Amino acid sequence: MDEAKAAVFGVPADALPITTKIVQTDSNLKDTRSEIQPLRTTMDLELCKEARSGDKNILCNLLPPEDASSKDPTEETPEGAAIQGNTSCLLKVTPEENTALHIIASRGHLEFAKEICRREISLLTAPNKRLDTPLHCAARVGNVEMVSYIIKLATEHDKENEVLRATNKENANALHEAAKYDRVDVAxxxxxxxxxxxxxxxxFEMSPLYLAxxxxxxxxxxxxxxxxxxxxxxxxxxxxxxxxxxxxxxxLMSREITQDLLQRKPMLTKYADLLGRTPLHYAASxxxxxxxxxxxxxxxxxAYLADANGLFPIHIAASMENIPVVDQILKHCPDADELLDKGGKNFLHVAVKWKRLDLVRKIISEKPALRKLLNDQDNNGNTPLHTAVKNSDQGSVHFLLRDKIVYVNIINDDGFTPLDLAYEKLDEDLPFRTNSTEVCIASCLASIKACSSPQELHDLESGELSSDEAKEKPSGDDMFQERSSGNKAKRKPSASSKAKGKPSSSSKARRKQASSSKAKGNPSGDDKFKTSHQKKNDRSKENSSRNEGDEIGRQVNLARNLGIAAVLIVTVTFAAGFxxxxxYIADDHLGRGTAVLxxxxTFKVFVISDALALVFSIIATCWLMHAGTSIVDKHSRRRALSWAMRCLWAAFAGMCTAFGMGIYVALAPSCKRISIPLCIASLGAxxxxxxxxxxxxxxxxxTVRIRQGYRQCIWPTIHLHDKKRLAHYSQPSRHVIIFLLLTFGTYAIVFLSAML
Structure with missing residues (x-):
């Protein structure tokens, strides 16, 4: 307390007693670093400046000269008196509690350091606020001479362990600092x-080697x-x-160091971290x-060691799509393909789950024997095809379906086939969304004659959608209530009750109990069931109304966007007609006012195609205006949008034809090398x-062609229940046929009409 007051009120440091400073680390362990430590007095600015510059002569001027001739070497002088008379200014510190030796060690002024250590050896172990000693500072900057001198001086004064093994606030020694800042010679x-x-x-529980x-x-x-x-x-x-x-x-960094470690400690390959991952897991990642x-x-x-999540190195490599690592694991461990994680998934399951199609394709092509894994089921009964359908991974679905070894009708533990899962993904949105991923997956499975589960078929026959049941399964109470209600409906009255024509005693007791509960204000079990059922119905109605509102909003926005395109085609074709x-032929010639060509x-083709594009775009505009009205019912809106898009495609084909023919007829016959490619590009647009x-x-x-042949690809035949599920969507093959008819039909009408 006295020293603190003296420092605050500016009392000279010479008048203060020298005390031992006790450093308290983060672990609340007290460690006396030295018998004598500097006091918390501010260092003179002149000394701080000269310590940074390293001028030894100025230091000698600041300190009183030592009269070595008047002193007997054998005479013992009180240690405190010697320091107080000659080195009091060296015990002062900066705001970060760095002594002059800390500053000099960080800057490498060796001669200056020798002079300070000769006058005050206690500074050798003095810590700053971060508990760094001068050796930490010298090791951090890589000053080899300073580090060697400090170690030599510590050895001479029997402070070798105290200096070398001193740690700072991070519990790091000088070797940690050398490893952190890449100081090779110091290390x-x-x-x-x-x-x-x-x-x-x-x-941080890091050794110097790991820190390096x-x-x-x-x-x-x-x-x-x-x-x-x-x-x-x-x-x-x-x-x-x-x-x-x-x-x-x-x-993760060096093959050479890895080899050195394996030579010295081969058992490190089996050491697992806190998550149970070995070095091979890291290499696989x-x-x-x-x-x-x-x-x-x-x-x-x-390769047979799993981490805490049950993942083997081959699963890690598959999830990261590291194909060369998977090859190496299968080369050294041919049976590694049988390793399963906690979910019962092999590495192909994991690859499909993370949408690593390139890995699956390459592994299967290089190792055809692994095709048997394509039908393996995990703990939930899901095959890779189930997983791909759940993830809406169209690329993986097509790859798997193009391999005829893949079974498409495997039922998982929930009773669903891949087709059932594909139907769950469908969102009854717009009737012409044939190019969406979910619709394409469901249509592909239906076209290759994939089957639904018997439960799904029963739901379709009864008019109920199983997708809702799959998303929200009934709880145990609901199932018990349903069963109990079914049993009550099937239960027949007893013969005695029929004869008497009166209710049984048990029914009377239940009625009395129900009436008493109603009188007390407590609802009966039937009332509770009706209330919960009513709440579910209300929630379903709210969800359906919300979904219907979203569908109407999307359809109206689509109608507006398509309307802009239709109006642009009308404008362009109308202007091109004049x-x-x-x-035109001049007024002084025969046939004045008519077209020269x-x-x-080709000019006739131009005129007919331009007129046809104008008519179809006007019709499409009218349809879109009708669909953009919010008062129209959804079925009429869907029909209007569908017909508007067909007319819009025909108008687009006519506009492109008119442009190509206009370019061709306007260019001279000598420019056919340019006009013909332009016509082909316009017609192919x-x-x-x-x-x-x-x-x-x-x-x-x-995919359908590979699996079923050309006939099924051109004109597919699907089951009746699949048609019901896909009723809101155009079949993709039919969509392509309609487009081809519209495009080539427009071309045929235009070119044939020009011959008349």
Missing amino acids: NILMEKDPELASMLNC MASRSLKVAKVLLQFSYWKEASPKSYAGPNKKTALHAAV NGDRHMAKLLLEQDSST TLPGG AKEY PIFAHVVANYNVYRLLG
Whole structure:
């Protein structure tokens, strides 16, 4: 308390007693770093400035000269008096509690440091606010000479362990600092002096070796591993946070260091972290095939070690789509394809779950024997096809269906086939959404004669949708109530009750109990059931009304957007009808006011296609105006939108034809090399636009062709119940046929009419 008051009121430090400073670490352990520590008095600005500059002569001017000739070397002088008379200014600190030796060690002024240590050796172990000693500061900046001098001085004064093994607030020693900042020479000196520094952990449970790997100080890590100490090193020397080892970090960074670690500690391959993941798990996640090969050659049994989530290295590699790592695991462990996670999934299940189609395609193509995994079921009875349908992964669905070894009618534990799951994904939205992923998957399965489960068929016959039942299964109470109600309906009255014509005594008791409960204000069981049933009906009505409102909003917005395109086509075609290519005949010539190129065949095609595009676009505009009215019922709106889109496609084809023919007739015969490609591009524009916009539909048709042949692809025949489920959607093949008829029909009408 006296020292604090003296520091506050500016009392000279010479008048204060020298006390021992006790440093308290984060773990509440008291550690006396030195017999004499600097007081909390502010360092002189001049001393701080000169300590940073490293001018030894100015330091001698600040300190009183030592009269060595008048002193007897054998005479013992009180230690406190010597320091108080000559080195009081050296005991002062900066706001961060750095002494002059901290500052000098950070800047490498060796001669200055020698002079300070000669006058005040206690500064050698003095900590600052972060509990860094001068050795920490010198190791952090990589000053080899300063580090060597501090170690030499500590050895001479029997303070070697105290200086070398001093730790800061992060519980890090000087070797940790050298590893963090990639100070190779400093790490070499420290290891030569005290190899046990490598087994000390900081507050993050990191050894210097692991810290070097985590900080990417690979040169320091190589230097550390060169010492013979590692042959008998303790497990702490390799330790990292969360039970990781240096090998966990090495497999992500350096093959050379990984090889060194495997030579010294082969058992590190089986060490698992807090999540149960071995170094092979990390290599599988990183995707380094050479690292995976190195680990598997050292110990292939690590491929059969699962982590805390039940995932084996092959599952990790499959989820990250690291194909080379999967190849290496299957090469060294051919039976690794049988490994299952907690959910009973093999690595192909996992790949399909994470939509890693390239991995599945390449593994199956290179190893056809693994095709048997395509029909394996997990703990819930789901095959990869079930998983792909649930994820709406159209690419995986088509790949699996194009392999005829895949069974499409496997029922999972919930009683659903892939087709049932596809129907659950359907959202009764717009009738012409044939290119959506969900519709294409359901249509593809239905077209290849996939079947629904018997439960699904029963629901369709009864008029109920099983998708709602699948989304919300009844609870145990509901099932009990349903069964009890069914039993009551089937139960017949007893013969005695028929004879008497009176209710039984048990029914009378129940009535009395119900009337008494009603009188008390407590509803009976039937009333509770009716109330809960009414609440469910109300919620379903609210959801249906909300969905219907969303559907109307989407359809109205679509009608407006399509209306803009229709109006643009009307405008363009109307203007083109009065700006004819080739112009008009002048007034002083025969046939004045008529088109110059009226007798040309291509000009006739231009006029007819332009007129046809104008008519179809006007019709489409009228249909869209009708569909955009909110008072129209949904069935009429759907029909209007469907017909409007067909007219719009015909108008688009006519406009493209008019443009191509107009370019062709306007160019001279010598420019046919330009006009012909332009005509082909114009006529092919509608086809190209349709293929791009409906790419999913064409992929679907390709899958149906491979699975069922061309006939089913061109004109598919599907079951009656599938037609009911797909009633709100146009069949993709029918959609393509309608488009082809519209496009080529328009072309035929135009070109044939021009011959008349």
